[in-house]
Structures are given as C-alpha cells and as structure tokens.
Amino acid sequence: MGEKVDLERKEKFGIILPIVLISYFLILLNNSLIFTSTVKISAELQMNNLMVAWIINAYALTFGGLLAFSARLGDIIGRKKTLLTGLIIFSIASLLVGMSQSAMMIISMRALQGIGASLLAPATLALLMDNYQGEQLNRAIAYYGATAGIGASLGMIIGGMIASYISWRAGFHLDLIVCIFLIIMSVLGITNQKATHGTKIDWWGTITLVIGFSGLVYSLNGSSYRLVAFIIAIVTLTIFGYIESKVEHPLMPLVVFKDNQRISALISRFFMLGASMSYFFLMPQALQRVFEFTPLMASISFLPLTVIQFIVSLYIPRLTARFSNTSVLISGVVVDTLGFVLGNVIGINSGYWWGVAFPMIFLGMGQGLIIGPATVAGVAGTSDEIAGAASGVVNTFQQIGGAVGLAFISAMVNGLNGADVIIDQAQFWMVVLAIIMTVAAINILRGKHE
Known part of the structure; x- marks a missing residue:
C-alpha cells in the first residue's frame, strides 16, 4: 500500500x-x-x-x-x-x-x-x-x-x-x-498559464541596462573606441539607476541594494562568476594546447572540479543548518580562492595532476560551498513584493559578472605568447577577482543595514 x-x-x-x-x-x-x-x-x-x-x-x-x-x-x-x-x-x-x-x-x-x-x-x-x-x-x-x-x-x-x-x-x-x-x-x-496583464514592463530600464553592461564589457576588450564605450556605459548605467528610482515597476528595485548582507553577497557572486567563467573558458584551451589533449580529454579533465562541486552541494542544507549560511559562504570563498592561488603558484607546467587537478579539488569544494549560500544571502530579508525582483537581480549579477570578469581577464592576457604563459597569468588575475569576492563575503559579518 x-x-x-x-x-x-x-x-x-x-x-x-x-x-x-x-x-x-x-x-x-x-x-x-x-x-x-x-x-x-x-x-x-x-x-x-x-x-x-x-x-x-x-x-x-x-x-x-x-x-x-x-x-x-x-x-x-x-x-x-x-x-x-x-x-x-x-x-x-x-x-x-x-x-x-x-x-x-x-x-x-x-x-x-x-x-x-x-x-x-x-x-x-x-x-x-x-x-x-x-x-x-x-x-x-x-x-x-x-x-x-x-x-x-x-x-x-x-x-x-x-x-x-x-x-x-x-x-x-x-x-x-x-x-x-x-x-x-x-x-x-x-496547460497551466498564470498571467497578470496589469503589470507594466520597465522598457527604458531594460534598454539602459543592456546598453550599459555591453558598453562596459566592450570597453575592456573591444577592438576600438573603448573609451567611448566606457563613457557610454557610465552614462547609461547612471540613467538606469535614476529610472529604477522613479519607475512604478522597476527591474531592479533599489531597496534590494540597501541591505549590507544582500549587496555583499551580490558583489561576492559577481566576482566569483568572473573568476569561474574565465577558468572554464581558458583552462580547456590551455589543456588542449599545452598537453595536446583532445576536446574530450580536456572535458574529462574537469571532473575533479565538477564532481566534487556536485557532491559538496548535496551537503549544503546540513552545513548551513549546523554552521549558518554566512559561515558556509565565507568558508567557500576562502577555499575557492585557495584553489586559484594554488593554480597560479604551482603552474600548468608542473603537469596536469599537480598543476591542474590538485587545484581543481579546492575550486570544486569552494564553488560547491558558495553557490547555494550566496543565492540565499542575495535574497535574504526581502519582502514578498520584491522577492521575485531580488531573485532576478541575483541571476543578472551572475551572468553579467561572468561576462565582465572574462572580458577583464581576456584583456589582461591579450598579446601574451604561449598557452602556458597565458593560463598562468590568467590565474593570477583570477586570484585578484577571488580576493575581492572573499572580502565582499566577509563584509556580510558587519550585519544587516537597511
């Protein structure tokens, strides 16, 4: 029965x-x-x-x-x-x-x-x-x-x-x-469709947001008119902020950013994705060019990271219940940063197992500890009226953070010769982004401030 x-x-x-x-x-x-x-x-x-x-x-x-x-x-x-x-x-x-x-x-x-x-x-x-x-x-x-x-x-x-x-x-x-x-x-x-036709769309907020972040990314690794792109980015993002303070149904209610825990978690997630996206983008290229791996071998080489991340993520509910969401998040950013530091210090020329797989263990642990708690902290304390918008902000910061981080690191290694030199230098800049991520996460300890 x-x-x-x-x-x-x-x-x-x-x-x-x-x-x-x-x-x-x-x-x-x-x-x-x-x-x-x-x-x-x-x-x-x-x-x-x-x-x-x-x-x-x-x-x-x-x-x-x-x-x-x-x-x-x-x-x-x-x-x-x-x-x-x-x-x-x-x-x-x-x-x-x-x-x-x-x-x-x-x-x-x-x-x-x-x-x-x-x-x-x-x-x-x-x-x-x-x-x-x-x-x-x-x-x-x-x-x-x-x-x-x-x-x-x-x-x-x-x-x-x-x-x-x-x-x-x-x-x-x-x-x-x-x-x-x-x-x-x-x-x-x-068959189940829920629609609320009375809700308005923040068209101008959407347009200025896309133009602003696109201009920012282009200013980092565009081919020409980079200063112009940067100025356009600053102007349009400023206009976006003004629109969000005035419009009835904003894409990103500014109240989301007034809480210390939320803004710290958002900044931490932004730089975490910047470093991680760059790693997932550049490391497969390095594995293929330095070790002459096939694309399949390069993808299998990521298993120490992806499998460990998956396993660790399964224990997040227990860990947060025992040690608090903030404690788990801070532990995660520290471990993740350690992984980037090891990758940069050891270097890819030390071989796959020592120079890549070993740091990947810490990267997998760190990212597994970060993602869930950072999401929770990013929407913590929101009212029912802005909970959905806060969730959208978290996802937006994730995607934009990845784009901005990758653009920044790509610009930093542009012009370097040798796949080993490029990935080692890239991992140095990943460490820089990871340190900012860590500082932002630790800032959550200052408490909530509306």
Missing part, C-alpha cells in the same frame, strides 16, 4: 518537471559546447582570443541583461507563451551558430541564443512554482539543483565528444533537436 502511494506521488510531477529539467540541461550543454570547442572554433573562423571571448560575452550579456525583463514578461503573457518563444528563438539561433562562417555571425547568433535563454530560464522556474507545492516543490527544486551538478559534468563530456569526433557545429545542431523536442512537449503538456 505504501509503495502505491509513493508511486502516485511521483506520477503527480507529470510532464512539467521533465520540461524544466531538460530546458535547464539545454542551457548547461550550450555553455559546455563553447568551453570545449573554442580552440577549433578560433582556428576555423580565424578568431583571436579577444574575439573568441565575445562568443561567451555576447551570450552572457543578452542572457543576464534581459533576465529581469523576461521574468516580468512571463508574468504578463503567461509561462507557456514565454517558454515557447524562448525555445523558438534558441532553436533558430542554435541552427545559425552551427552554420556560422564568420566571427561576426557566430557572435551575433550567440547573442540571439542569450535572448532565448533569458526567456527560458525564468519561465521554467516559474512553472515549478506554479505547478508544485509543499514537499513536492521541495523535491522538484532538489532535482533542479541535482541537474546543475550532473549537467555541468555531463555537458562538458558530451561537448568534448562532439568536438573531438564529429564537429563543434554538430553540438549546436543537437541543441536544435533538443529544442524541437521541448517545443512539442510544451505544446502538448503545459
């Missing part, structure tokens, strides 16, 4: 949870395809390191810059329409990325993919909240978190296999196939 009840409970998940988990894995796989294929893409399309970095940055900027807008759009027109729109855009962009014959085309289509992903991510999470409650919702979120851990490892390996034995283009054709499968599932399976 008990087994029958458990079976019925599991069946209640229906098709919504598979749609959400496959969509999330699609986003993870998409990033992994880039991480493992940059060497072949740069050779085939004749792109230098700064141009290749824009393949990541273009995606992250549209993804992060439009997340809050897309979440609000989902509230207005409904989750199903938003999800389907995101899937259609993502599928078209994936096809065109795979067909790209120039740097401009692949960068532009990656930006289009980011627009699709910005619609997908909040819509899928909202579907979880709309369709599940209580213990079932907790289990669904647990599966979502497990997908993040498993997807990071599996995505890297799948991307490595495709790049090694077929073509990097085939990976994006796989994206297209998954998108078509998800579109069919969504059309047939999603």
Whole structure:
C-alpha cells in the first residue's frame, strides 16, 4: 500500500518537471559546447582570443541583461507563451551558430541564443512554482539543483565528444533537436498559464541596462573606441539607476541594494562568476594546447572540479543548518580562492595532476560551498513584493559578472605568447577577482543595514 502511494506521488510531477529539467540541461550543454570547442572554433573562423571571448560575452550579456525583463514578461503573457518563444528563438539561433562562417555571425547568433535563454530560464522556474507545492516543490527544486551538478559534468563530456569526433557545429545542431523536442512537449503538456496583464514592463530600464553592461564589457576588450564605450556605459548605467528610482515597476528595485548582507553577497557572486567563467573558458584551451589533449580529454579533465562541486552541494542544507549560511559562504570563498592561488603558484607546467587537478579539488569544494549560500544571502530579508525582483537581480549579477570578469581577464592576457604563459597569468588575475569576492563575503559579518 505504501509503495502505491509513493508511486502516485511521483506520477503527480507529470510532464512539467521533465520540461524544466531538460530546458535547464539545454542551457548547461550550450555553455559546455563553447568551453570545449573554442580552440577549433578560433582556428576555423580565424578568431583571436579577444574575439573568441565575445562568443561567451555576447551570450552572457543578452542572457543576464534581459533576465529581469523576461521574468516580468512571463508574468504578463503567461509561462507557456514565454517558454515557447524562448525555445523558438534558441532553436533558430542554435541552427545559425552551427552554420556560422564568420566571427561576426557566430557572435551575433550567440547573442540571439542569450535572448532565448533569458526567456527560458525564468519561465521554467516559474512553472515549478506554479505547478508544485509543499514537499513536492521541495523535491522538484532538489532535482533542479541535482541537474546543475550532473549537467555541468555531463555537458562538458558530451561537448568534448562532439568536438573531438564529429564537429563543434554538430553540438549546436543537437541543441536544435533538443529544442524541437521541448517545443512539442510544451505544446502538448503545459496547460497551466498564470498571467497578470496589469503589470507594466520597465522598457527604458531594460534598454539602459543592456546598453550599459555591453558598453562596459566592450570597453575592456573591444577592438576600438573603448573609451567611448566606457563613457557610454557610465552614462547609461547612471540613467538606469535614476529610472529604477522613479519607475512604478522597476527591474531592479533599489531597496534590494540597501541591505549590507544582500549587496555583499551580490558583489561576492559577481566576482566569483568572473573568476569561474574565465577558468572554464581558458583552462580547456590551455589543456588542449599545452598537453595536446583532445576536446574530450580536456572535458574529462574537469571532473575533479565538477564532481566534487556536485557532491559538496548535496551537503549544503546540513552545513548551513549546523554552521549558518554566512559561515558556509565565507568558508567557500576562502577555499575557492585557495584553489586559484594554488593554480597560479604551482603552474600548468608542473603537469596536469599537480598543476591542474590538485587545484581543481579546492575550486570544486569552494564553488560547491558558495553557490547555494550566496543565492540565499542575495535574497535574504526581502519582502514578498520584491522577492521575485531580488531573485532576478541575483541571476543578472551572475551572468553579467561572468561576462565582465572574462572580458577583464581576456584583456589582461591579450598579446601574451604561449598557452602556458597565458593560463598562468590568467590565474593570477583570477586570484585578484577571488580576493575581492572573499572580502565582499566577509563584509556580510558587519550585519544587516537597511
């Protein structure tokens, strides 16, 4: 009898949870395809390191810059329409990325993919909240978190296999196939749409946010007019702040930034993603060029990081219950920084096991300890009215932080010769970003200040 009840409970998940988990894995796989294929893409399309970095940055900027807008759009027109729109855009962009014959085309289509992903991510999470409650919702979120851990490892390996034995283009054709499968599932399976047509969209806030952060990233690793881009970034981000203080339904309510714990966690997460995104982008290239690994071997070489991160993340609820969320977060940033320091001090020329795998153990532990607690701290103490907006701010800071960090470090190593020299110097700058991350996390101890 008990087994029958458990079976019925599991069946209640229906098709919504598979749609959400496959969509999330699609986003993870998409990033992994880039991480493992940059060497072949740069050779085939004749792109230098700064141009290749824009393949990541273009995606992250549209993804992060439009997340809050897309979440609000989902509230207005409904989750199903938003999800389907995101899937259609993502599928078209994936096809065109795979067909790209120039740097401009692949960068532009990656930006289009980011627009699709910005619609997908909040819509899928909202579907979880709309369709599940209580213990079932907790289990669904647990599966979502497990997908993040498993997807990071599996995505890297799948991307490595495709790049090694077929073509990097085939990976994006796989994206297209998954998108078509998800579109069919969504059309047939999603019936619950919640929409609140009275809510307004902060159009000018969205436009100035995207222009501001795009200008900032371009000012770091653009090819020309970098000072002009920086001035545009400062002006538009200032205008964005003014708009958010006046508009009725802001993308980023400024009250989110008035609490010391929240702003410290957001800054810490920003620089954590800056260092981590740079590592995931540059280290696979170094492994292929220094050790002559295939893309598959390079992706498997990340298992000490991704597997340990997954395992550690499973223990976060117990650790935070015993030691507090802040204690776990601070421990994580210290361990993560230690991993970057070891990678920089030991150096890649010491060999894979000592110079790469050993530091990866600490990076995996650190990142596993950081992500959950940083998310909790980033939305801590928010009222019901701004809880959704605060969650959007956390995700926006994550994506933009990755883009800005990668742009900064790419600029710092631009012009250096030798893959070993580049990765060792890059890890020095990752240490710098990690130190800022650590200082920001420790600042949480000052307490909450509204």
